[in-house]
Amino acid sequence: MARTRLYSLEDLEDIPGTKVFTAKRSREAYHLHKFCMSLMKPENREAFKADERAYLDRYKMTEEQKQGVLARDLSRLIELGGNMYFLVKLASTDGWSAQKAVSSMSGMSAEEYAAMMREGGRSPEGLRSKKDQN
Amino acid sequence: MARITAGIATSHVPAIGAAIDLGKTQDEYWKPIFDGYEFVKEWIKSNTPDVVILVYNDHASALMLDIVPTFAIGFADEFLPADEGWGRRPVPTVHNHSDLAAHVAEQLVIDEFDITIINEMDVDHGCTVPLSLVFGQPEEWPCKVIPLAVNVTQFPTPSGERCWKLGEAIRNAVKTFPEDLNVQIWGTGGMSHQLQGTRAGLINAEFDNRFLDLLAHEPEELTPMTRIEYLREAGTEGIELIMWLIMRAALGYGVEELHRFYRVPASNTAVGHVVYEARS
Numbered sequence: 001m002a003r004t005r006l007y008s009l010e011d012l013e014d015i016p017g018t019k020v021f022t023a024k025r026s027r028e029a030y031h032l033h034k035f036c037m038s039l040m041k042p043e044n045r046e047a048f049k050a051d052e053r054a055y056l057d058r059y060k061m062t063e064e065q066k067q068g069v070l071a072r073d074l075s076r077l078i079e080l081g082g083n084m085y086f087l088v089k090l091a092s093t094d095g096w097s098a099q100k101a102v103s104s105m106s107g108m109s110a111e112e113y114a115a116m117m118r119e120g121g122r123s124p125e126g127l128r129s130k131k132d133q134n
Numbered sequence: 135m136a137r138i139t140a141g142i143a144t145s146h147v148p149a150i151g152a153a154i155d156l157g158k159t160q161d162e163y164w165k166p167i168f169d170g171y172e173f174v175k176e177w178i179k180s181n182t183p184d185v186v187i188l189v190y191n192d193h194a195s196a197l198m199l200d201i202v203p204t205f206a207i208g209f210a211d212e213f214l215p216a217d218e219g220w221g222r223r224p225v226p227t228v229h230n231h232s233d234l235a236a237h238v239a240e241q242l243v244i245d246e247f248d249i250t251i252i253n254e255m256d257v258d259h260g261c262t263v264p265l266s267l268v269f270g271q272p273e274e275w276p277c278k279v280i281p282l283a284v285n286v287t288q289f290p291t292p293s294g295e296r297c298w299k300l301g302e303a304i305r306n307a308v309k310t311f312p313e314d315l316n317v318q319i320w321g322t323g324g325m326s327h328q329l330q331g332t333r334a335g336l337i338n339a340e341f342d343n344r345f346l347d348l349l350a351h352e353p354e355e356l357t358p359m360t361r362i363e364y365l366r367e368a369g370t371e372g373i374e375l376i377m378w379l380i381m382r383a384a385l386g387y388g389v390e391e392l393h394r395f396y397r398v399p400a401s402n403t404a405v406g407h408v409v410y411e412a413r414s
Contacts, residue, residue: 011362012289012362012365015333015362015365015366015370016332016333017331017332017333017334018328018330018331018333018365018370019330019331020289020365020370021287021288021289021370022288022289023288023289026202026288030199033194033199034199036194037194037195037199039219040195040216040217040218040219041217042217042221045219074330075331078330078331083194083287083288083330084329084330084371085193085194085198085287086194086198086199088193088218088219088329089194089218089219090219091219092218092219092220093219093220095220097149097401098148098149098329098401098402099149099401099402102329102330102334102335102402103334103335105330105331105332105334106332106334106335107332113334113335116335117335117337117398117399117401117402118399120337120339120398120399121326121335121336121337121398121399121404122328122333122334122335122336122337123336123337123338124336124338124341124366124367127333127336128366128367129366
């Protein structure tokens, strides 16, 4: 018996400013994420810090993903399939707080973002659905 | 016979663990959050269980890369705190109750939950921050802990409905374990938060408080909620709240809400925390 599908995969693209981490993105980012998880070992963090480019070349990531890592462009890395639970290992290696890492994608400075959070965070109003604009 | 006597839910924000480890709990920013856990820290002293079944999600520390299990249960004798990029947390090793874990795994499969068994893994902040919040900073955790990991990262996650049924199956499994054990179930993660994109920093206090209102006595209002509704209302990481449904279902029909706490923010996240006692 066929199950009722609750929503189409296109609906997952309907949330403003959001990339849902699907199986397809998981596959695209596999080698990027393998790099990120390698940073869970101190000796790998040291090797990465010593020569970032050489270290990245050990992984079968795309050149775009490597450039995203070198530039610490988390927004770009999310677009290239990345997921924050992996990418935060890179931020931690740099000594960034999770809040600083997340704020770097938010379109505001770390200070502005921190202030927004202290004021209760970003309201969901208008950010639930592109098509419903609510 | 073993029985589930109580349930605890709490957010498991990594920065909360860092605040504990670095001695910052009385700082202006953190104190209001830790004040919300004074009740449970006192309550647990006279209600220390033999075993906690700790429902959490692995944040790409041991799982999610090469193996992505929807539901997984820890079988190893012990689990070390994971190095998530800044060294291992200075917290005790987690010791398992392997016999109960084995029993629960067997019963779950019989109940058609084809759960993954993990014989080796480190546990990350998802598991260790709740332990720190409840037990403080002891030399050893005062009870055994069975880690039960849920995929809330790679879409599709299990549905809320499926999580509810898993909780019911855990309840039935524990009830049939012959040893006399006091077992608690903890659900962790949430509440609303989003850690990516231009919607980062999303907090939905109205949604969170409605979730807290319904969870104790009208949880059937929450179980039909779809995954995409969690994403839209509570943020991409807010879907961790489905793990609270596992906790609630494992307590059975009636619960007493002993404590409830809600506070925004801890780092990027809305902090929620409840303590429930099972009535039956």
